[in-house]
Amino acid sequence: MTERELSKVAATRRGVHDRLAALDPGRPPTYDPRKTLRLRVEFARQIKRRRTQVAFGLLIVLPLIIAIAFQIGGAADSNAPQLVGLATSGGFNFALFTEFASVGFLLVVVVALFCGDTVASEASWASLRYLLAQPVPRSRLLRQKLAVAGTLCVAANVVLPVWAFIVGGLFFGWSPARSPIGGSFGSGASTLRLLIVVVFICGQLFIVAALAFLLSVSVDNPLGAVGGAVMLVVVSSILDQITALDPYRHYLPTHYNYAWVDTLSSPIRYDDMIRGTGLALVYGAIFLGIAFLRFDRKDITS
Amino acid sequence: MTLAALRERLRSRSIRLVLVAVLVLVAAGIAIGVSTSSPSVSTRSQFIPGTPEGTTKVQLDTTLYLPETTPAPAVLLSQGFGGDKSDLATEARTFAEHGYVVLAYSARGFGASGGLIHFASPNYEVRDAKLLVSYLASLKQVKRTGGAPQIAAAGASYGGGLSLLLAGSDPRIKAVSADITWNDLSHAFFPNAVGSAPGVFKKLWVGQLFGNAFGPEASVTCGRFAPDVCAAYQASASTGEPTAAMRALMKQASPATVIDKIKAPTQLTQGEQDSLFPLGEADANARGIAAHGTPVSVVWRPGGHDSPALGGTEAINAAVTWFGKVFGGQVALKQPFTFAEADGVVSAATGDASQQTLQAAGYPGIAGTKRDTREVAVSGRPQRLGSPAGGAPAAITSIPGLGGISNRFDQALMVLPSVSGQTAFFQSARLSKSLAIAGQSTVRLTITSSTGRDVTLFAGLHDLSPDGTSELPSQIIAPLKLTGMRPGVPRTVTVRLPSIVRNVLSGHRLVVSVSTTDFAYQVPQDARSYTVALASEPAGSAGSTQVTVPTTSGTAVSAGHPIAWLLVGLGVCLLIGGGVGFVIVHRRRVLRSDPDLVDVPVSIESLVKEYAGGYRAVDSVSFRVERGQVVGLLGPNGAGKTTALRVLVGLITPTSGTVHVFGEPVVPGAPVLARLGAFIEGPGFLPHLSGRENLRLFWAATGRPDDEAEFATALDIAGLGPSVDRRVKTYSHGMKQRLGIAQAMLGLPEVLVLDEPTNGLDPPQIAEMREVLQQYALTGRTVVVSSHLLAEVEQTCTHVVVMHKGKLVAAGSVMEIAGSDGVQLSVPDPAAAAKVLAAAGIGSQLVPARRALEDVFLDLIGGDE
Incomplete structure (x- = not known):
């Protein structure tokens, strides 16, 4: 390539130099920290990412796969847990079963992905330092990122049961929820229960979200943040299986993950769900508090 | 992966954080596991002389369990019917681990013990137990209080009955725990839901029970049974009516006869899935013992004879707690009542229905005037029923010995029993609110026999859900036998329905069923025909009557108030939120702006940045950058240039020293940084977006209006041509570099900070860039550019700052620095x-x-x- 061709590629047109030459001395910018990194902007940054699209794609495909599996393989045999056995009885039960199947791992991974990746991936792309030098105030950056990641998490938590309800309804009919302890609820009561389930699970996953977010601001490697959060959840779930750890295991972050099945009692038993929510608030507040404190002072070397 | 690479990876912060967290969790788990490991228990097996059979000596096979510390209170542990002392090992060990001396033994006629089975006879089995109490009383390991040895009696089923009989005849027993046992054998073997006369023979269960002791090779002979017991049983079982001898045997073997003598505080645990000894047996014991002012605790636990796999642990734990209370001296007359609700909740672990434990303030009894009750109206026409000759086909409700299968029998047959013409149903309307049944409901029925003088019927209380499935709670039905009837003459009776615990949900119906047959009971062998109707009470309300249902509102047993958890959660949130906010705001208050420096684009004063380990990346560096200058920061790699620039844009907090931009101190996020444009240590873009989108989003993130951005200028400087709309991940290094510089120039900032801008650019592009920077400075703006290339700085910059090993070595105009060492003379030769x-x-x-x-x-x- 000749020098002449090279400079064409470089393509800095003469006009730029003229334009620069004609510039006034700069005027102070109209900067307002409260307008930096608005939610709309952060959404645009995140929504177009392949990982966001793949995660939601998975959540859309999963109920279809389960429904087709039930359709081909027939209903669960009588030895299966009753929540599984009831899965094909209608949209509501199918949605509940899908939640039961996903809350232990799939939703954990999705939430850890959205919250663990959000700051760490910026660090790994080196775009974090440019955002901070604009400057986006640090706690504002965390707040906006948390708001967007949190919204994506809630969206995932709403999309899964609602879509599972629709898929279950199309495959198995629209009958109201039936409980493993016998009896069924009306459509209104079923909807209310499903709503409580979604809200409670969102609360429980707040722990995962906060932990992933803490790791995300602590490390420069998205895999470390997401993987670390998932790994701690898995370890906590394993420890929770050891009944010898009573009563200490009641304070494990995953202990109340399935307390939402109490919505299938009549009347709904709120005790464990209240405990789980309280525990989630404590863990979440601690993790997020550390995240904000650390990031506020952190030397950005990525 | 090589070892070095592995070590490098382990050093990475994320991995370390996770490893530490996992280690902490696992260590905590192990520590807790170790600290709760069981204390040591020593055992000693020996034969102890029992009551002789006539002149033949009888030896009882015993095992003594000694706890870690003695003296301790003792527990005499008796076995269930058909077993021996080895079945008691787990239970004995549990007691011993909780600090009790335990004597477990095989009852006479069982296991390695000698003698014959007299079925809880006061002259044999009970006397044996007294001998064992004497043995325990002689042991120095058994604690004495006021000279009296502290001895308790415990057992399940046969062992429970023996314990009660022992407590009623031996005042040395200070505490009793009797699990799933009987009060009156004639009620248990020949139950009758109307009146108190012996009723229908429970042939399957009683046969199973005695069969246990006949032994496999001797099922037609009497095995190890005493001849009188054997003969009485065989005579009664063949007719389905108790003979006089059988009645006498059952009477002497019943705690009902000695219950008024029991002074030891007693706990009665009874299984809810138990058609052999239903809840009514424990209720009779509890009432009898409490009538004389003795403290009684009643527990309705899951499981029972129909479901032996369930509830054992609950029973042992309840017994341990009870003995702890009694020997601790804190046993009040009024004891809380604990009961299990099978299928009360959905298990969080499995998604199956599972039982929950509920507690009420005091034991209310299974029925009676003190109970809270609800009246539920049921209706139905009088129905004519046939009882087939030979009693077959028969309805099947539960099958003894099949354990879990009979417990779940309804799952296979989730419809009301349907042998046609043999069952009458009386349904309620749909319940408007749920009904927590705990105890024995009653209903009044009018029964007419059109054939015989006696009537045998089986009554049940079903839960019918709206989708048509029905459940018979606990699989228990109540047999009833009326005698002295005249054909065609109706009789109205109050039927005691089975004692159950069941939460019938709203929208469900209660159904009273009355059948003529049941597989588990002896029914008349001749064909019968009956008419069953609801008693028309109150008068005039034909075809409808009230079922009186005992209700109990227990509260779920669980630790503490859940609301406290939520309050603590909210409190911690507020506390941490407030604390973090306060700390962050407080940290900001240190630095002041300097009015003298308002016109100085960059002023760095004694800047020090020390990393962990004492390494000083920047050491006491001071310099100033004035308007219109192009300042080159020159130094070899590692001189501290990049660190200094990172401090300048607020990415790194200095150890000491200050940085002012236009007089404003630089801290992370300082608003004055908006007047800077930076390109530091390579470009940083979102790889999945195009170059143009990256610039647009970057600018959008500043929150400043688009007309300040000068996108056209920036894009021209980047000079990417059509590639600007390709995704950044497809760019070459040079293209990213140019886009990064263009990004720094968005908005044409007053100070442009460029770190190694010419890396990856080719010579024509470098020349271009040089011209751009000089033009830029000519507008009165300022450029700070770092480089390790001398020629680069010399050709581009007006001023230069030289750094080496973190220290500032020289600063001034290129002319000053270059010309500070003598003058040059140029000559042609x-x-x-x-x-x-x-x-x-x-x-x-x-x-x-x-x-x-x-x-x-x-x-x-x-x-x-």
Whole structure:
């Protein structure tokens, strides 16, 4: 390539130099920290990412796969847990079963992905330092990122049961929820229960979200943040299986993950769900508090 | 992966964080596991003489369990019917681990013990137990209080019955725990839901029970049974009516006869899935013992004879707690009542229905005037039923010995029993609110026999859900037998329905069923025909009557108030939120702006950045950058240039020293940084977006209006052509570099900070860039550019700051720095000039021209480059 061709590629047109030459001395910018990194902007940054699209794609495909599996393989045999056995009885039960199947791992991974990746991936792309030098105030950056990641998490938590309800309804009919302890609820009561389930699970996953977010601001490697959060959840779930750890295991972050099945009692038993929510608030507040404190002072070397 | 790579990876912060967290969790788990490991228990097996059979000596096979510390209270542990002392090992060990001396033994006629089975006879089994109590009383390991040995009696089923009989005849027993046992054998073997006369023979269960002791090879002989017991049983079982001898045997083997003598505080645990000894047996025991002012605790636990796999642990734990209370001296007359609700909740672990434990303030009894009750109206026409000859086909409700299968029998047959013409149903309307049944409901029925003088029927209370499935709670039905009937003459009776615990949900119906047959009971062998109707009460309300249902509102047993958890959660949130906010705001208050520096784009004062381990990346660096200058930050790799620039844009907090931009101190997020544009240590873009989208989003993130951005200028400087709409991940290094510089110039900032901008650019592009920067400075703006290339700085910059090993070595205009070491003289013929100079007495040497700054630079940083 000749020098002449090279400079064409470089393509800095003469006009730029003229334009620069004609510039006034700069005027102070109209900067307002409260307008930096608005939610709309952060959404645009995140929504177009392949990982966001793949995660939601998975959540859309999963109920279809389960429904087709039930359709081909027939209903669960009588030895299966009753929540599984009831899965094909209608949209509501199918949605509940899908939640039961996903809350232990799939939703954990999705939430850890959205919250663990959000700051760490910026660090790994080196775009974090440019955002901070604009400057986006640090706690504002965390707040906006948390708001967007949190919204994506809630969206995932709403999309899964609602879509599972629709898929279950199309495959198995629209009958109201039936409980493993016998009896069924009306459509209104079923909807209310499903709503409580979604809200409670969102609360429980707040722990995962906060932990992933803490790791995300602590490390420069998205895999470390997401993987670390998932790994701690898995370890906590394993420890929770050891009944010898009573009563200490009641304070494990995953202990109340399935307390939402109490919505299938009549009347709904709120005790464990209240405990789980309280525990989630404590863990979440601690993790997020550390995240904000650390990031506020952190030397950005990525 | 090589070891070095592995070590490198382990050093990474994320992995370390996770490893530490996992280690902490696992260590905590192990620590807790170790600290709760069981205390040691020693055992001693021996034979102890029992009551002789006539003149034959009888030895009882016993095992003594000694706890870690003695003396301790003792527990005499008796077995269930058909077993021996080895079945008691787990239970005995649990007691011993909780600090009790335990004597477990095989009852006479069982296991390795000698003698014959007299079925809980006061002259044999009970006397044996007294001998064992005497043995325990002689042991020095058994604790004494006020001279009296502290001895308790415990057991399940047969062992429970023996314990009660023992407590009723031996005052040395200070506490009793009797699990799933009987009050009156004639009620248990010949139950009758109307009146108190012996009723229908429970042939399947009783046969199973006695069969246990006949032994496999001797099922037609009497095995180890005492001949009188054997003969009485065989005579009664063949007719389905108790003989006089059988009645006498059952009477002497019933705690009901000695219950008024029991002074020891007693706990009665009874299984809810138990058609052999239903809840009514424990209720009779509880009422009998409490009538004389003895404290009684009643627990309805899951499981029972129909479901032996369930509830054992609950029973043992309840017994341990009870003995702890009694020997601890804190046993009040009024004891809380604990009961299990099978299928009360959905298990969080499995998604199956599972039982929950509920607690009420006091034991209310299974029925009676003190109970809270609800009346539920049921209706239905009088129904004519046939009882087939030979009693077959028969309805099947539960099958003894099949354990879990019979417990779940309804799952296979989730419809109301349907042998046609044999069952009458009386349904309620749909319940408007749920009904928590705990105990024995009653209903009044009018029964007419059109054939015989006696009537045998089976009543049940079903839960019918709206989808048509029905459940018979606990699989228990109540047999009833009426005698002295005249054909065609109706009789109205109050039927005691089975005692159950069941939460019937709203929208469900209660159904009273009345059947003529049941597989588990002896029914008349001749064909019968009955009419069953609801008693028309109150008068005139034909075809409808009230079922009186005992209700109990227990509260779920669980630790503490859940609301406290939520309050603590909210409190911690507020506390941490407030604390973090306060700390962050407080940290900001240190630095002041400097009005003298308002016109100075960059002023760095004694800047120090020390990393962990004492390494000083920047050490006491001070310099100023004035408007219109192009300042080159020059130094070899590792000189601290990038660290200084990172401090300048607020990415790194300095250890000491200050940085002011236009007089404002630089801290992370300082608003004055908006007047800076930065390109530091390479570009940073979102790889999944195009170059144009990246610039647009970057600018959008500043929150400043688009007309300040000067996108066209920036894109021209990047010079990417059509590639600007390709995704950044497809760009070459040079393209990213140019886009990064363009990004720094968005909004044409007053100070442009560029770190190594020419990396990856080719020579024409470098020349372009040089011109752009000089033009930029000519507008009165300021450029700070770092480089390790001398020529680059010399050609681009007006001023230079030289750094080496974190220290500032020199600062000034390129002219000053380069010209600070003597002057240069240029001549066409250096060799001749040197001769002339030498002749004139002036020493000279030849130096190559135009290398001034490089010389200076090399001088400044010393000889180590």
